Amino acid sequence: MAKTKRDQDREAKHKEIVAAARTLFIEEGYEATSMSRLASTVGVAPNTIYWYFKDKDEVLVAVLDAEFSASVEGYLMLSASDPTDRMMWVASQLERVSRLVSTVHSRLDKSATINAWHNQFHSLSEDMLRFELQQAGVAPEMIEARTKISVFTIEGLLAHPIPDPEKRAICAALLGAT
Numbered sequence: 001m002a003k004t005k006r007d008q009d010r011e012a013k014h015k016e017i018v019a020a021a022r023t024l025f026i027e028e029g030y031e032a033t034s035m036s037r038l039a040s041t042v043g044v045a046p047n048t049i050y051w052y053f054k055d056k057d058e059v060l061v062a063v064l065d066a067e068f069s070a071s072v073e074g075y076l077m078l079s080a081s082d083p084t085d086r087m088m089w090v091a092s093q094l095e096r097v098s099r100l101v102s103t104v105h106s107r108l109d110k111s112a113t114i115n116a117w118h119n120q121f122h123s124l125s126e127d128m129l130r131f132e133l134q135q136a137g138v139a140p141e142m143i144e145a146r147t148k149i150s151v152f153t154i155e156g157l158l159a160h161p162i163p164d165p166e167k168r169a170i171c172a173a174l175l176g177a178t
Contacts, residue, residue, distance in 0.1 A: 014052050014062075017042050022063045030060060030103040057113040060103065064117055067097055068124075075128070083136050087171040088164070091154055098158050126151060136175045150174045 020041045024033040035056055039046040053059045071093045078086050094101055107114040129147050138146055153174060157167060 010052075013042075013044075017049060017052055017059070018062045018066050021059045022066065025060065025063060025103065026097060026099050029099060030056075030107075035059075055113075057107065057111045060100075060107075061113055061117045064100060064104065064121070067100065068121065083132055083175045084168060084172045086132065087150075087154075087175060088168055091157055091167060091171065094154065094158055095161070101158055122151070132175065138176075146174065 017038065021033070021038055024038060024041060028037075035049050036046045038059070039049050042049075049059070053062065071090075074093070075086065075090065078089055104114055104118055108118055109115075126147050129150055130143055133143050133146050133150075134140075153170060157170070162170075
């Protein structure tokens with residue numbers, strides 16, 4: 001069924017709210033961004049945001065979904081590149097939105113919505129990582145342990161940034177086939 005003008009306008013406004021929220025959450029922080037501030041940035045009345053989203057956490061999840069979708073598209077375009085390059089690219093994408101990553105982790109105990117998104121994100125990300133490890137020739141009995149070590153390492157790199165050459169060496173070691 002074709003979309004009506006009203007559906008198209010609603011979809012466009014939804015995207016506009018998500019884009020504005022992304023900018024505000026990254027530049028000013030989730031906690032510092034009120035729904036009124038978001039509405040003002042988009043140029044709508046504060047209650048209008050609630051026509052599109054139940055609450056601020058739902059706005060955050062929409063931002064995270066948009067980021068994840070864009071990142072997966074970019075990742076798939078790298079499929080022919082070196083696995084270490086792909087892992088470095090993933091780390092750089094997470095660094096780019098590190099404020100969102102921190103917000104998610106700080107809200108896990110406060111929001112069932114954020115917690116559910118986080119669990120789904122980890123499930124999908126770990127599946128992609130398992131595939132990378134299999135492709136790199138990691139022994140099947142080591143895949144799960146190496147997956148968890150890789151996740152913890154990438155999260156550690158976000159909390160404790162290091163120069164790219166060191167990061168590359170760590171990524172290469174994580175993907176090593178032994």
